[in-house]
Amino acid sequence: MSNLTHLTIADALSGMDKGEFTARELTEAHVKAVEDTRALNAYIVETPEIALAQADASDKRRASGTAGVMEGIPIAMKDLFCTEGTQTTAASHILEGFVPTYESTVSGNLWNAGAVMLGKSNLDQFAMGSANITSYFGNVINPWQREGSDAQLTPGGSSGGSAATVAARAAMAATGTDTGGSIRQPAAFSGIVGLKPTYGRCSRWGVIAFASSLDQAGPMTRSVRDAAIMLEAMAGYDAKDSTSVNLPVPRYQDALTGDIRGLKVGIPKEYRIDGTPIEIEKAWEQGIEWLRAAGAEPVEISLPHTKYALPTYYIIAPAECSSNLARYDGVRYGQRVEGKSLDDMYENTRAAGFGDEVKRRILIGTYVLSAGYYDAYYNKARQVRTLIANDFKKAYESVDVILTPTAPSPAFGIGEKMDDPIAMYLNDVFTVPASLAGLPGISIPSGLSSEGTPLGLQLLGRAFDEETLLRVAGVMEQAAGFSALPQLIAGGK
Amino acid sequence: MSVDKNTVAKIAKLARIRVDEAQQEALSGELNQILGWVEQLSELDTTGVEPMTSVVEMTQPLREDVVNDGHYVDRVTKNAPDSAHGFYAVPKVVE
Numbered sequence: 001m002s003n004l005t006h007l008t009i010a011d012a013l014s015g016m017d018k019g020e021f022t023a024r025e026l027t028e029a030h031v032k033a034v035e036d037t038r039a040l041n042a043y044i045v046e047t048p049e050i051a052l053a054q055a056d057a058s059d060k061r062r063a064s065g066t067a068g069v070m071e072g073i074p075i076a077m078k079d080l081f082c083t084e085g086t087q088t089t090a091a092s093h094i095l096e097g098f099v100p101t102y103e104s105t106v107s108g109n110l111w112n113a114g115a116v117m118l119g120k121s122n123l124d125q126f127a128m129g130s131a132n133i134t135s136y137f138g139n140v141i142n143p144w145q146r147e148g149s150d151a152q153l154t155p156g157g158s159s160g161g162s163a164a165t166v167a168a169r170a171a172m173a174a175t176g177t178d179t180g181g182s183i184r185q186p187a188a189f190s191g192i193v194g195l196k197p198t199y200g201r202c203s204r205w206g207v208i209a210f211a212s213s214l215d216q217a218g219p220m221t222r223s224v225r226d227a228a229i230m231l232e233a234m235a236g237y238d239a240k241d242s243t244s245v246n247l248p249v250p251r252y253q254d255a256l257t258g259d260i261r262g263l264k265v266g267i268p269k270e271y272r273i274d275g276t277p278i279e280i281e282k283a284w285e286q287g288i289e290w291l292r293a294a295g296a297e298p299v300e301i302s303l304p305h306t307k308y309a310l311p312t313y314y315i316i317a318p319a320e321c322s323s324n325l326a327r328y329d330g331v332r333y334g335q336r337v338e339g340k341s342l343d344d345m346y347e348n349t350r351a352a353g354f355g356d357e358v359k360r361r362i363l364i365g366t367y368v369l370s371a372g373y374y375d376a377y378y379n380k381a382r383q384v385r386t387l388i389a390n391d392f393k394k395a396y397e398s399v400d401v402i403l404t405p406t407a408p409s410p411a412f413g414i415g416e417k418m419d420d421p422i423a424m425y426l427n428d429v430f431t432v433p434a435s436l437a438g439l440p441g442i443s444i445p446s447g448l449s450s451e452g453t454p455l456g457l458q459l460l461g462r463a464f465d466e467e468t469l470l471r472v473a474g475v476m477e478q479a480a481g482f483s484a485l486p487q488l489i490a491g492g493k
Numbered sequence: 494m495s496v497d498k499n500t501v502a503k504i505a506k507l508a509r510i511r512v513d514e515a516q517q518e519a520l521s522g523e524l525n526q527i528l529g530w531v532e533q534l535s536e537l538d539t540t541g542v543e544p545m546t547s548v549v550e551m552t553q554p555l556r557e558d559v560v561n562d563g564h565y566v567d568r569v570t571k572n573a574p575d576s577a578h579g580f581y582a583v584p585k586v587v588e
Contacts, residue, residue, distance in 0.1 A: 101571050102568075239554075242554055311532075314530075332581060333574075342583055342584050344584075345583070347509050351510050360520070363504050363508055363524060364528070367496065367500075367524065370504065376535075382544030383545075384534055384537060385544075386545045387539070422527065
C-alpha cells in the first residue's frame with residue numbers, strides 16, 4: 001500500500017468507492033508520510049489523532065452512502081485558517097498558543113465534504129513573503145533540489161508548507177491563500193497545481209486577514225482535476241463574509257472536457273520583461289504551442305499598466321495589513337509583554353510578537369495611510385488599481401483566458417534575495433496584476449528548468465469563470481505530461 | 494521625499510511597535526528604498542480615475558438588525574492573556 005501516497009484525489013476517491021482501501025488506511029499512509037518528511041518543516045502542528053478520528057468517521061459515512069466530495073481525503077490546512085481546538089498561529093510568535101474557539105468557513109466546508117486534517121502547514125508569517133523564510137517556526141524546505149546539489153531551495157511562499165507537503169507526497173492536497181501570488185508562486189516552485197479563485201468565491205471568514213481586498217483561499221493539488229474537486233468543496237456563499245458572492249457552485253470537474261477548440265488565449269506583451277531567464281520564455285512559448293495544437297487561438301494582447309502593478313500592490317497590501325494587524329494588541333488573544341502603561345504594553349507586545357517583514361509592512365502601511373500622505377500614496381494606488389482592472393476588462397472583450405509564466409525564476413536557494421526586500425517582491429511580478437483585479441488564476445507545472453527544478457505556467461480567467469480556466473488548464477496539463485518527482489519524497493523516490 | 498529617523502519613530506509610535514534607536518536607522522533606509530520604488534506611480538496621470546473600492550461589482554449586503562449570535566463569554570475570552578469576571582484585563586489606564 002506504499003503507493004497510496006502517490007494517488008491523485010480523484011483516484012483515491014474511486015479506490016475507496018470500490019472498496020480497494022479505506023479512508024483509515026489512506027490516512028495512516030499519509031500520517032506516516034508526514035512523519036517521514038519532517039525535515040521539510042512543512043507543518044507547524046501535526047494532528048494525527050484528529051486525522052485518524054476523521055478517517056474513521058469518514059469510512060462510516062461512505063458505508064452509509066453519505067460520502068461528500070472530498071470524502072476521506074487527507075489534506076494539510078494552511079495555518080492561516082482558524083481551526084476549532086487546534087492552534088492557529090499565522091506562523092507568528094504573537095499568535096503562538098492561540099487556539100480558536102470557532103472554525104473558518106472554508107475549513108468547515110472541507111470537513112463537511114469529508115476531508116481529513118493531517119496538520120497545520122507552515123507559511124510566511126501572516127502570509128507575508130515569497131520564500132517561506134519569515135515564519136517564526138522556521139523555514140520550509142522545498143522537496144526539490146538542483147541537479148547534483150543538495151543545497152536547500154525555498155518552496156516559495158507564502159503557502160510554502162502547503163506546497164512542499166503536497167509535492168513531497170505527504171498530503172494529497174492542501175489549502176492555500178493568495179494575496180499577491182501566495183498560492184500560484186509556491187505551486188510553480190514545487191511542481192504542483194495551485195488555483196486562486198476569483199475574489200469572493202471562497203469565504204474569508206475565519207481566515208487570518210493580511211490584505212482583505214486581495215486575500216482569497218484556494219486549493220493546492222497534484223492535478224487540475226483535483227483542484228476542481230477541492231474548489232467545489234471550498235467555495236460558496238457565506239453570509240459571514242460580506243464580500244462573499246452569492247453564486248451557485250458548479251461541479252467544476254464537469255468543465256474538464258478537454259475541448260478548447262476556438263478559444264482565444266491572450267498573450268500579454270507587457271509580460272515579456274527584460275532579464276527574464278531564457279528558459280522561462282521558452283516554457284511560455286511551449287505553452288502557447290500546446291494550446292495552439294489543441295485548437296485554441298493565441299492572440300497578442302496589451303495590459304498597458306502591468307509595470308505599475310507591483311508598486312500599487314506594495315502600497316495597498318501594507319496599508320490593509322497595518323489596519324488588519326492592529327488587532328494584535330496583547331489584550332484579546334495571543335502573546336502579551338507587560339509594560340508600565342497600556343501603550344507600553346501594546347508597544348512591547350507588538351515589538352516582540354511580529355517578525356521583521358511584518359513590522360516593515362505595518363510601518364509602510366501606517367506611513368502611506370497617515371495624514372498628508374494618504375492621497376499621494378493610498379488613493380493614488382487605488383486609482384492605478386482601477387486602471388489595472390480596466391486593462392483586464394478590455395482584454396477579456398477579445399480573449400477567453402490569458403497565458404503567462406507564473407514566476408520569473410525557478411525555485412531559488414534559501415538565503416538568496418534575502419538582503420533586498422524589493423528583489424523578493426519581484427517574485428510576484430506575474431501574479432500580482434490579476435490579484436489586484438480580483439481575477440482567478442491557476443499555475444500548472446510545465447516542465448523542468450536547466451537546474452532540474454519545476455517551472456510553472458499561469459492561466460488567468462474572467463471573474464467567476466473558473467470553469468473555462470480549469471478546462472484550458474486540463475488541456476495544458478495533458479500536453480505537459482509533467483511526471484517528474486522531487487528528491488525529498490515520502491517513502492523515497 | 495525621505496523618511497528620516499524621526500519619521501520612523503513617529504510612525505512606529507502610531508503603529509504601537511517599539512523600535513529602538515539602532516533599528517530606526519536601518520528601517521529608515523529600508524522604508525526609503527521601498528517608498529522610492531513605489532514612487533514610480535506618480536508618473537501616471539490618474540486625473541478623473543475613480544479609486545477602486547471593490548474588485549467585485551456588488552452592492553453591500555444588509556442584514557436584519559437583530560441579535561443572532563452570542564452568549565458565550567467564556568469562549569470569547571478563552572484566549573485572552575489575562576481576563577477576570579468575563580472581561581479582558583489590561584494594565585491600569587486611569588489613576
